Amino acid sequence: MEETNETFCVGIDLGTSRSSISASNGERHVIDSYVGWPVDMVARKVIKKTVLVGREALDNRLMLDLRRPLERGLIKEGAKKDEDAVQEILRHLISLIGLKQKSKNRAKLRAVVGVPAEAFRNSKQRLRSALEGVADSVMLVSEPFAVAYGLEALLHALIIDIGAGTADFCVMQGRYPTEEDQRTLPNAGDSIDEQLLKLMREHHPEAQTSIHMIREWKEKWSFVGEPKKPVVVTVPVKGKATDFDITKEMGEACESILPPVCETMLDLLARVEPEYQENVRNNIILAGGTSLITGLSDAVQKALADLGGGRATVVKDPVFAGSDGGLALARDASSSDWEKLSL
Amino acid sequence: MADVAPNKLRLLKGAVQDNVDLVRGIRTPGLGRRKLLESPPPDPVQRKRIRRLWLWSPLSLVVIAYLLLPSPVVSLRQTAPIKTFEAEIKQTPATAEVKVPETEPQAPASEPHALDRGVIPLAIKKIVIDAGHGGKQPGAISESGVSEKEITLDIALRLRRLLGKTPFEVIMTRQGDQTISLDKRVAFANTNKADLFVSIHVNWTEPREIRPLETYFVGPSDDPVTIKLASMENQESGYSLSEYRRVLEKIYIDTRRDESRSLAKNIQAELYHSLKTINPELDDRGVKMAPFLVLVGTEMPAILVEVSTLSNEEEVQLLTNPDYREKIALALVRGIRSYASNHNGVDRKGS
Structure with a gap:
């Protein structure tokens, strides 16, 4: 809103697996991290x-x-190379939206970047440092908060943003979320990959698999509940392409994140003021790449049945929900706000 | 800003304030940030008192150092029982050791005696969780910048969440990044009539290779390392000189010590057994006695647990992993439950 020819706003969802950017010129891009x-x-x-x-x-x-420099949504600790890698990802994202970074007269870049809900302060400080030379001003917000802001789900809503590294929860109660309103779990897309890899090695030790293959299968065929069709993959066995039915393994791996996710959801719901609990139960919003698991919203609703039922929906555009929300925040912040947050 | 809806504007201001705090390197209770419900902001009189206590604090440290020194200084003290207890303690080899051995130091033989649990049926209902340090008192800081106050708060919040699933009522001395003096923490536990007090800290030790895990309960110590640690942790005292004398005397006459030791043992055992599987280098330092102020002033069984050490970067790596912090919180829950269940067993027997 305060955007001028001299300023340019972006929202960035810096993810463990994928990073997305939404820019004020309408450009949106997603890259593998x-x-x-x-x-x-x-x-x-x-x-x-x-x-x-x-x-x-x-x-x-x-x-x-x-x-893959991001671990649970933040720069891995202790490795300079990973810090350099995060800078490369950020520079690459900025280059994709057509902003000429090296031009002398380039517009000032204001970036809102999503981080896990329970990120440590020193982790955030490192991220701010990595953004030096890439953006002019930076605001870091929790990922589910960015999603909520973008969707205008500001009151009586529970956002569950399940990415690769973390599952982030945030109850929106019409105010800026406190620590009490937010949770971060390490059980997310990566833990499904690890589980599936483990099950493959146990059940099909002869199959030659890698974590990259596992990730691709999950992105194509992940499900919880009843499978719509068998999951059959082709994997080399001593060099020979061989088909394996991994329906059971896929279901089991995907369902492994349900207990912690549902338990955390129920715990947060129980902390909402009693008169608003039903409203929040009926406004559960799933975002992030891992929310694309088939049947996930039904499984979440099933977990709500004991509390009197509820409604969980997956956002229309899970991949960009965080960066779009970040962009909305970047646009709404005033110039005086941005001045306080310059790098 | 005219066309941003008021509700969005409020949230936006909260986000900006949170970031401004981050830039400034502080973490003030910003817009919408959770407030410590149990302790309202100090009024001008309280502020004046806090200032006064700040002035007293260094002097208090000098006093505790003097009072912990051997007999020439002790002889300055007027209260006979204290002298008796100290004399007796000096004869007990166990107190000269840092680790509590199998034959643990017993409460003094002279009055007052520790209360036999069976005499009065007791139940544990209310637990105070004390996240060490906070606000302007970061505690220990690792080389990579992880501060003790952040770790302790995170574990304390996890502990509260996990204990929320049990019948215990749980209250916290701080729920955010506030500076709270030690006397206020003690007063909070006492005025709320808590049944247990669990203070969570993270150590800083030399040499840095060591990875100690230790739990303290109230009592005197001759060990210079323990005394140094106690003086470091006691820096946020808030006690005045006149209060300090009274408080210090309780180190020796406190009848809660056996209960505190039992709680400390349960917690130390659960922590060590739970963490050693993923942290085999962990050094089980056992339970120890030390004159930490929060243990001295509280009127219920109280322990202070040093869950890790920020001087060892491998420990720091583990502490930055939410799984590890959750494991610590789970072990603390198990330790508390184990202590409480033993307690209830005795209660039933006693009744």
């Missing part, structure tokens, strides 16, 4: 770039020192 540097001279000659980001990095991973 991977960064890779060529491992040697040969790789550099083949790739012809000093660094690769996103899908390009993933596709060329054998020639790269590949990093």
Whole structure:
């Protein structure tokens, strides 16, 4: 709203698995949160770039020192390379929206970045540092809060943002959420991947699988409850392509996140003022990439049955819900607010 | 800002304030941030008192150092029973050791004696969780910038959530990033008539390779390391000199000590057994006695647990993992429940 020719607003959802950006010029992009540097001279000659980001990095991973620098939604601790990788992701996202970063007269960039609800202060400080030289002013907000703001679900709503690294919960009660209103769980997309990989190794030890294959299968065929059709994957066994029915393993792995997610949801609901609990129960909003698991909203509603029922819906655009919310916040903040948050 | 709806504006201001606090390196109770319900903001009289106590605090530390020194200084004290107890304690080799051995130091033989649990049926209903440090008192800070106050609050909030599923009533000395002096924490527990007091801290130890896990209950200590730790943790005293003398005497005559020791043992055992599976380097330092002010002043069984150490970066790595903090909170719950169930068993027997 306070945007001028000299200012440019973006919302960024910096995710463990995928990162998205929504910009005030209408551009929206999502990339895989991977960064890779060529491992040697040969790789550099083949790739012809000093660094690769996103899908390009993933596709060329054998020639790269590949990093997935975000762990549970935040920069991994202790590794300078991971901090550099986060900067590369941020620069890449900014480049995608067409903002000329190196131009002398470029617009001032105001960025709202989503972080896990229970992120530590020092983790946030590191993220702010990583944004130096990328944006001019930065506001960090909890991911589910950004989603709620974007959807204008500001009163009597429970946002559950399930990404790869974390599941973030936030009860919206018409005020800026307190620590009491928010929770972060480590049980999210990555824990499903780990579980599925473990089950594959137990049930089909002969199958040659990797975590990247597992992630692709989950994104295509994940489900909870009754499967709509069998999940059959083709995997090499001693080099020979072989089909495996992994319906049971997929269901079991996906359902592994239900108990902690439902328990946390019920715990937060029980803390809402009694007269508003029903309103919140009927306004549960699922966001984040992992909310795309088939049957997830039904499973959540089933968990609510004991409390008298409720309604859970998946946002229309789970991948961009966080970055769109961030953009809305960035636009609504005044110039004086942004001045306080300059880098 | 005219066309932003008031409800959105309120939320936006909260987000901005939260970030301004982050930029400034402080964490004030911002818009919508949870307030400590049990302790309203101090009025001008209270503020004056706090200022006065601040002035007294360094002097109090000098006094405690003097009073913990051997006999020439002790002889300055007028209260006969204290002298008797100290003399007796000096003869007890166990008190010279940091770790409480199998034959733990017993409460003094002279009056008052520790109360036999069976005499009066007791029930544990209300538990105070005390997240160490907070606000302007960050406590220990790791090299990577993790502060004790953040870790203790996080574990305390987890503990409260987990204990919320039990029949216990749980109250907290702080629920956010507030500066609360030690005397206020003690007063909070006492005025709320709590049955147990659990203070959560994270240590800083030398050499940095060590990874101690230890739980304290009230009592004197001759161990210089323990005394140093107690003086560090007691820095936010808030007690005046006149109050301090009275408080210090309780170290020796307190009849709650056996109960506190029992609670400490349960918590230490659960923590060590739970954490050693993922942290095999953990050093079980057992339960110890120390004159921490929050343990001295409280009138119920009270313990102070140092759940980890911020001087060891591997411990810091573990502490930044929410799973590990949840594990700590779960172990604390088990320790409390284990103590409480033993207690109830005795109660039933006694009644």
